Amino acid sequence: MKVLFVVSEVYPFMKTGGLADVAYALPKALRKLGIDIRVIMPNYVSIPSKYKERMQKVSEFTVPVGWRNQYAGLLYLEEDGVPFYFIDNEYYFKRNEGAYGYYDDGERFVYFSNGVLEAIKHMGDFKPDIIHCNDWHTAIIPVLLKENYIFDDIYKNIKTIFTIHNLKYQGIFGKEVLGQLLNLGENYFSEDKLKYYDGISFMKGGIIFSDVVTTVSSTYAEEIKTSYYGEGLHGLLNEISYKLYGITNGIDYDLFNPRYDKEIYFNYDENSSSDKLKNKDQLQKRLGLCEKVDIPMIGIVSRLVGQKGIDLIDNVMEELINLDIQLVILGTGESRFEEMFKYYAGTYPNKVSANIFFSNELAQKVYAASDIFLMPSQFEPCGIGQLIAMRYGSIPIVRETGGLKDTVHPYNEYTGEGNGFSFANYNAQDMLYTIKRSIDFYYKKDIWNNLINKSMREDNSWKKSANMYIDLYDKLIWRN
Missing domain, CATH: 3.40.50.2000 (Glycogen Phosphorylase B;)
Structure with a gap:
């Protein structure tokens, strides 16, 4: 089983919140259970030099963004037993103030999403069975896969999982993004596709077009079906409840361990x-x-x-x-x-x-x-x-x-x-x-x-949750 885990931030390369911790710990836990899972993220300029110095160039290619084709480099690094790929483009990722919050974030992550799909052609013998997308930054990948890539033999059997880490942040942009950046027709500006009030929602696209939707706890999976928590998508989430699963996150017990933690004054465990x-x-x-x-x-x-x-x-x-x-x-x-x-x-x-x-x-x-x-x-x-x-x-x-x-x-x-x-x-x-x-x-x-x-x-490690993800991966691969 081969899984490509697509995410906008990963500890220790880039971290703005809990998403980075999940993107580090879950693939690590899955690899220990025998899954060939690899992670791909943007090559931000602020990634520490000690990691950049170890990156190896795999390939370079062009990425479609609307009517343009933009350069992309594919870099590779193995860290803590997990293979990582990085999409390199200085125009989009050479920003000194962090990963997000720029006027062109929509374009940046459209580029990254298309870049991930193009990169699959350049990964040698690694062809993913599943692309696992996370939050709005990668939510458009299932849409692009089914509209622009699925007719290519390389992609036709690839399944997608989309994980909602926080529904509040949806990636909402003007409808002009459909043609200017995504190369999608006006028919995608409809309630059953990407339309969200007067704009479009990348998050909505991920929910509709992915094969399975997960979120990060079972209670949250139920809460987001209500108007209070649903951020305007509660009706849709009720409609797709047949493919919605709640899997509670864990933490990395190697990283968070008071017995060995070098950051604390005195080490201890439950016996001391x-x-x-x-x-x-x-x-x-x-x-x-x-x-x-x-x-x-x-x-x-x-x-x-x-x-x-x-x-x-x-x-x-x-x-x-x-x-x-x-x-x-x-x-x-x-x-x-x-x-x-x-x-x-x-x-x-x-x-x-x-x-x-x-x-x-x-x-x-x-x-x-x-x-x-x-x-x-x-x-x-x-x-x-x-x-x-x-x-x-x-x-x-x-x-x-x-x-x-x-x-x-x-x-x-x-x-x-x-x-x-x-x-x-x-x-x-x-x-x-x-x-x-x-x-x-x-x-x-x-x-x-x-x-x-x-x-x-208590065991709040990733072991139980990782096995639940494996069960979902198995169901997807064997689904007709």
Whole structure:
């Protein structure tokens, strides 16, 4: 079985969010299970030089973009046992400010999508049985495959899977893109194809034209069929529910392992979780917090935006500060939230640390040092923070949505079941009540230590999810 995994970002080459972590860890897990899966992404100029120096040129060719033909180079690199291909074009990918957010993003990812399909002709004996596309940046590939490539013998038996990581970002552009960039006729500007209000949606194309659609948790797969979460596509998602699957993401247990993590102060595991307190003591010193290991530390590693529930925290921040806690924030986002956290950090420097930037090194230290990890998201397709937190023995508090609901189960003091704390309504007072409840249990050390031990022993690796993807791949290949 040969699978080409197509994605706009992959750790450690380019990372702006959780998609990059998935694109690194899932192919790695699938290869361990015997799947010949290879990853292809753009060759961004900002990829670290230590990787660029190892890339080998495979081929060069031209890529159709509307009426033009643009140069493409195909580069190759093997990293951590996974083969990676890179589509090289300086005009589209020599941008110094990251992967996205440019005026011509539509054209850039049309080029990349056509480039991926053209690259298949130049991969030697690797001809994919399945092209696995991810989010809007690659969603147009199933459309282009069936319209422009399927009549070529090289492509005619290739199946497609499209994974929705976040439905909110759809790749919506003006209808002129159909002819100017995609070489598609006016007939594609219709409700049963790409039309989305007055424009077109790449995401919609991926949903309609792919053979299978997956998303990143079973709860999110149901939520996006409703108007609240469906971003205007809930009707379509109900129509194609026969081919829609929810498969919860995992995390890479080699990458996120407190026993060997070089970024934390002291290594530990479920049998030596008392060493976690040493990490807390060191982080308190670094951040200038009151050095007390018996005070509950709440960690937040997040984009500081409304989707992540930061407005709930804003609404009860005064009440939260009045509790006997420490609050450590790491992330960037909306200026109103950044300024709010800076204000409280300046006013209560012994209790609040606002780190308005992002650092993988500091993130690992927050996971290792914190007692509680807060994720009160308005919606969360899967979430990775709660999985990393449990791996490091930081007990999650989440709102019951998407993958948070699938992976964090509320603690029941009568049965001992559960691995964290949760609240159902998107309500600041409900969140505050849940935080207070978790703090009560924090001081009941037998219960709290059992929670830590249980969360650290849970298997949230990619093994189960990878096997579910293999089952889907098998069904696709053997489908007539």
